[in-house]
Structures are given as structure tokens and as C-alpha cells.
Amino acid sequence: AQSVTQLGSHVSVSEGALVLLRCNYSSSVPPYLFWYVQYPNQGLQLLLKYTSAATLVKGINGFEAEFKKSETSFHLTKPSAHMSDAAEYFCAVSDLPPSSNDYKLSFGAGTTVTVRA
Amino acid sequence: DTAVSQTPKYLVTQMGNDKSIKCEQNLGHDTMYWYKQDSKKFLKIMFSYNNKELIINETVPNRFSPKSPDKAHLNLHINSLELGDSAVYFCASSAWELPYEQYFGPGTRLTVT
Numbered sequence: 001a002q003s004v005t006q007l008g009s010h011v012s013v014s015e016g017a018l019v020l021l022r023c024n025y026s027s028s029v030p031p032y033l034f035w036y037v038q039y040p041n042q043g044l045q046l047l048l049k050y051t052s053a054a055t056l057v058k059g060i061n062g063f064e065a066e067f068k069k070s071e072t073s074f075h076l077t078k079p080s081a082h083m084s085d086a087a088e089y090f091c092a093v094s095d096l097p098p099s100s101n102d103y104k105l106s107f108g109a110g111t112t113v114t115v116r117a
Numbered sequence: 118d119t120a121v122s123q124t125p126k127y128l129v130t131q132m133g134n135d136k137s138i139k140c141e142q143n144l145g146h147d148t149m150y151w152y153k154q155d156s157k158k159f160l161k162i163m164f165s166y167n168n169k170e171l172i173i174n175e176t177v178p179n180r181f182s183p184k185s186p187d188k189a190h191l192n193l194h195i196n197s198l199e200l201g202d203s204a205v206y207f208c209a210s211s212a213w214e215l216p217y218e219q220y221f222g223p224g225t226r227l228t229v230t
Contacts, residue, residue, distance in 0.1 A: 036221075043121070043207055043221035044160075088158055102172055103148075105219065107160040 002027045002095045007106035014116045019078040020112050023091030031093045033074045038088040086115045120144050121222040123208050129228045136191045138225045140208030147213055149191040154205040166191055198229045
């Protein structure tokens, strides 16, 4: 069964500092992993995804994540935080490829990022 | 040009009422979903449809009935609303090929009083 744990429900960083959001997954097979961002009162937007290609994945807005099978982790980083990065971030996992009938995403509980000026 | 749209954006109603939320996608995707986001921001899938056929039903009370008149639309009807139904409901869609991205609608905030 697939599941995701996001460590830290709230992260506060200074503008210009490193952003690190932690995600650990549980999956019985090689997973498909995603990071989504949700700005206030908006829907979710895909930041990046891992689908068994390169283990270091680059996404939008300067974010990247590294898939580490040995650690069952998919942590999200951004070298330099910007005020506009303040949002809710969700890690998600699927055991199955999206072409599968039973494909569904399981989301972590989310991490709220605040950026201090 | 909105990819996934939902109406209404806000819905305030009383317990016991019946309400519907509509969702439309103009991306040509085959699969559509309904998610529920509770007050703690936890997101959980409720249903998925592929080409108008129900694929996933995640033990949602049968007061919730999704309907897909065509593959571009997936509506959610809720009977006998309860206080616990208060949440934000998101519609999403995806294609069965790369890049496997689920596109989300803006959400419908349902408040049951």
C-alpha cells in the first residue's frame, strides 16, 4: 500500500535562505512521486514529478527534488526562498502508473511554508 | 482559458439539503477525479472516472453520487448534507500518458451549517 509522510507541518525560512521540505514514502513497488503547491484559496499546481527517470528532478520556480530509494525519500529543495514561495506544499505517491485503471494519488498532510522578509 | 473549472466556488447550505458541484475540463483528458480537503488541509481522493466509467470509489458515503455525462464533465451531487461534509472539494483530470500530471480545479468551499 502506498503512503506518504511529510515531516514538519510548518516550515519558516528567511527570504534568500534554503527551503527544505521532507517527504518519505511507503510503496511496495517503484513509486511515482510528485510535489504539488497550493497557494491560498487556489487549487493544486504540480511542481515536479519523479517517474523512474533521473533521480534528481527539476521543477518549476527553481524547485528540485531528489529520489533516494535507499532512504525512501523525495525531499524538495529550493536554494533561495522568495516571498512568493509562501504556500502549502504536498508530496504525493502512486504505486501504479497513471495508465492503470486503479491509478490514484495518496497525499501527505502538507507542509505550510512561510517566508520572513 | 481555464483548464479545469468548478462551480460554484463557495457553497453555504444547511444540514439536510441536497447540493451539486459541477466540474469541467477542456484538456481532452480521459480521467477525472474528486478530492476532499478537510480543515487540516488533508487531501483524500473520493472518486475517479475514466471515459464516463466509475473506476475508484474510496468508501465514500452513498450520499455522495458522482455523475459523468461525458468525459469532459464530472459532477458531484451530495444528498442530506451533514456538518462533516464541510470541506473544500477539488476536481482534477489527467491523461493516460506522459507527463501524468493531474490538473486541479480551483476548488469549491462547502460550508454546512
